[in-house]
Structures are given as structure tokens and as C-alpha cells.
Amino acid sequence: MVKASLNTDGQVLIKNKQKQFSPWKLARKKFLKNKIAMTSLIVFVSFVLIAVFGPLFTTQDITRINFMSMNLPPSAEHWFGTDTNGRDIFTRMVYGARTSLLIGLSCMTFIIVIGTIVGAIAGYNGGKIDQIFMRITDFVLNFPFLVFVIVLNTILVGKVSGVWTLILVISLLSWGGVARIVRSRFLSEKENEYVLAAKSIGTRPIKIIGKHILPNVASTIIVQATLMLAVTIVAEAGLSFLGSGVPANIPSWGNMLFEARDSDVLRNKTWIWVPPAAAITITILAINFIGEGIKDALNPKSRR
């Protein structure tokens, strides 16, 4: 970029300034060039759009059991066929996307927020506080996840409405890993001079953590977030598949897969379980590729 400006003597200075981008802009450019990651992002965003706006356009009634149209194979009227209760599978897929993605995204948000707060406090303060916080984290990490989610869900079901029980339970049991990683990043980051400088001019700890250290740790947290999104979507589907997740009357991809536990459905009525199985796998694959892309884009050492 050629920039002309007047200095105090009135001379025209022509500076040949090199293009300078902020690290975030560089990362964005790198990500946009990554074909696999961009394709995955488009797939994922379209799933989200379908989940948000899809139910506005569907015409089939899926709240009622319809004895007239049970187990119909795919046809023009029922694009993906109907399930053992005579409900349209395509419509249920659209509503299921809503549930599954809502659970995945909310759990991810909760997990990242809790994990970051715990990790930041422990890592920034160190010493006794760090010890206490990390023992709590160890404790949470030592629970066998599925077993405790199932037990907690049995207790809470009916007390908190619908999917929020599951969101709460999954989030409460999964923040440990994020907390550990954020803590170790904070531990190394706080040794830098800019933190010392901020401290010496009397900046409050909360501001140092939030405004100075957090942006430098953000890349790690973002990568963790994509990972958690995939993990929680799988967790929801797995739990619903076991019959211990989302209540049976709410369609979710896991609940739809639940029907495949019947060996007659599994053997002879493939159209019932293939769509949810495919949707889950494609979603996870897309999220993983997006995560890889972000990791790659935020890594200044990788040049593509």
C-alpha cells in the first residue's frame, strides 16, 4: 500500500508500507482458503438454518401417533418414510436437528464458560486457590461420565422442563477438561511481561484476566469449544439412544435412533434409522473439520 502524507516541513513523504493484518484477520483469510473446513462450515451452518427455520415450513403432524401410516417406506408424500408410530421421519429430522443442535450449542456454551472461569481463576492466582480448584476439577473428571449423567437425569427428570435437564447435567459433568487446559495456558501466559506491566500500574486482576490474558488464550478456548460441541452432540445422541436422554416425546436424532434397538426395525426398516445416523455422523465430521481448520488457521507456524 502506498501512502502519502505531509510532514511538519510540508514535504511529501511517500512510505512504502507493507500490508499489515491483525492476527485474527490473518486467521480468517487462512480459514477461508481451507476448502475442507469451508465446506464443513457451509454444511454445519445449513444444518443450523434448517433447525431454526425448518419447522416453519413443515406441514406434517408429528405430535400424534398415526395408525393409518405406520412404517411406510419413503414416498412422495413422506420423503423419508414414516416410523413405527406413523410419524413423518423427514419432519422429525428437522425438529430433531433443533433439539440436538440446541443441546450441543448450549452445553458447549456452559462448558466453555464454567471451564474458562475456573481455569482462569486457578491459573491466574496459583498457590492455594489453584490447589483447591484443581482438586475439584480432578473430582469432576473422575466420574464415569455416562453413568453419572444417567443417574442424575433419573433424579432430575420431571423437575426441570424437557431438554434443559440434560443440558444442565451434561454441562455440570464435562467442564473439567476445559478448566485444566485453560489453567495451564494461564499459568504460562501470566509469566509474560505485559501482565507484569499491567499489574505494576495497578490494573485490577479481573481486568488483567479478561482484557489482557484472555485474548491471548482465546485460540485454545475456541478450539476446545468446537471439540466440546462434537462431544456433547454425541453425548446427547448416545444418551437418548439408551433411553436416558431427552424425554421420548421430544424428537431428537438420538431419540430417533432409539428405534433401531428393535431388531425388526434394524433389519427390515432401514429408512427409519439411517437418516438420524447419517445426520449425526455428518454433523460430527463437519464440526471436527471446522475445528481442525480453526486450529490450523490460528497456528502462526502453519503456512499454507
Add this chain to the structure above:
Amino acid sequence: MLQYSLRRILGMIPLLFLTSIVVFSLAKFMPGDPFGGEIDPSNTNPEYIEEMREKLGYNDPIHIQYIRWVTNFVQGDFGHSTAHKIPVFDLIVDRLPNTIFLAIVSLIITYIFAFAMGMYSGRRPYTWGDNLIAGYNYVGLAIPSFVAGIIAIYFFSFQLGWFPFAGSVEVGLQPGTWDYYVSRMHHVLLPALILGLMGTASYTQFLRNDVIENSRKDFVRTARAKGTSESAIYNKHILRNSMIPLITFLGFDIATLIGGAVITETIFTYPGIGLLFLESVDRRDYAVLMTITMLLSFLTLLGNLIADLLYGIVDPRIRLG
């Protein structure tokens, strides 16, 4: 090493204690009487119920109930299953070997495939064979175990008829006979293959990168200069060095396999601890539920402990920390 191990093992005790409190409180929050089953459900006489409650100690203060439960638990008295009408201990002893058998077979499968793929990829990085393996691992990471499980049952059990789709052994075979063991192996193979093949990704990736890194080191150059054959360099010199860090994965695998048992055993209707757990949730069989929750927490702790100890062996610096 001894001091480090002792410190780690002692560190487990408070965690176990806390876990037991959590499990006990959760059981108390559950609808109904978690320690029940001894009360005859057909007798609805309130006096009888009150008498039994008093006798069984439900009216005692909560901490006394907790202490009684823990004391019994440590002595191996896990209570009585309401659904199966036998002591929980017998039920666990009946089911646990199945779960352990499945875990071991699937671990062996993971190791065999991960080593083969990791060595191949590490020796020929950036070839199409390597890319193919990387692609497989991506898909393996993305497909959840339950989806892989039902697809495997659909193809291998229903379409091809190669494997049974439920149970752990053919009905009517006498334990101890040759056929009995063959049948058990046959039943465990499909779930173990699924679990095993899904778990290769992290091993393969690690081994590949480590082999590539090691192949640039001086000891490899020395070996080459001496005229050692390429296959001997890779299979002896490099593999030995790359294997050491891998053993630390074992502990985490134990924890993952145990946590995952609930899902795998349900898909394949394989009568292990995981399936028993889910059955007891559905039937509100609290004594079984509590025992399995405790047992699985203990095994997870044990898995993490093993991981820590193996880390200590591999990297002596950790022992000092």
C-alpha cells in the same frame, strides 16, 4: 518411584470417600427407597411398613445410614437386588467377567491395528496409504460408537449372518467345553471389533508422528551407517523407542472402555456390567445401581491412577512434581 506410587495411591482415598458420599446422596434423592427391596411389596399394611422401615434403619439419621452402607460395602455386602432377588454381589460376579473380557479383546484389537497402521504411516508419510489411514481415522473419530454398532449389526449379523447380534454365549452350551469358549469368542468379536477399531485414531496418529520424528534422529543414522536393513531399523530400533510413550494411553483407555461399556453392551445386548446398570435404572433396582456406580467410579479412578503411574515410569521428571 515407590514413594511416588504410594503418594498417588493415598491420593485416591479422599476421592473415593467423596465419591461414596456423592453416590449415597444421589441414591437418597432418587424416588422411592433406594435401600429397599427387603420390604414385601404385597403387604401394604402401614404398621408392617413402618416396622420394617424401623428394622431396616430408614428412620435413622442420615449419617448413620451412610456409615452403615459404607461399612457393609467395604465388607463386600452390596445389598440385595430387588429385580433379580439375589445378593448384588453374586449378580456382579456373574456379569463383570463379560465386561472385562470384552474390554481386553477390544484393547488387543486396538493395539494390533494401531501398530500396523501407525508403523505403516510413519514409514511412508504423505503417501496415499498414509492419507487413506488418516482419512479412516477421521471417519472413525466422527462416527459415534452406537452408530457404528448398529451399522455393524445390520451388515455383519443381519445381511451376512457372520456374527450373532445378541448375548455373550449360545444358549445350552456347557461351561468348560470347547464349543462354549468358541461361542463366547464368536459373541464378543463383533462388539470388540467395533470398540477396538474406533479407538485406534489416537494411537495411530501418535505412533505415526513419533516414528517420523525418531527416523530423523542420530541413532537411526548410525544404524543405517552400519548397514542395518531398513525393516530392522523401523521394527526394532524405532518401534522400541516409540512404544514407550504409548503405554501411558492404557490407563485412559481403561476409563474410556468402562464408561463406554454402557452403550456398547446395550447395542449388542451383551450381558455385562453396563447392560445391568441400564436395566437397574429402568427397574429402579437401587442396590444394584449404587454398587455399579461405585464400582465404575472406582475403576475409572484406577484407570487414571494407572495412567499416572505409567507416566511416572516413562517420564521420571513427573515423579518429582
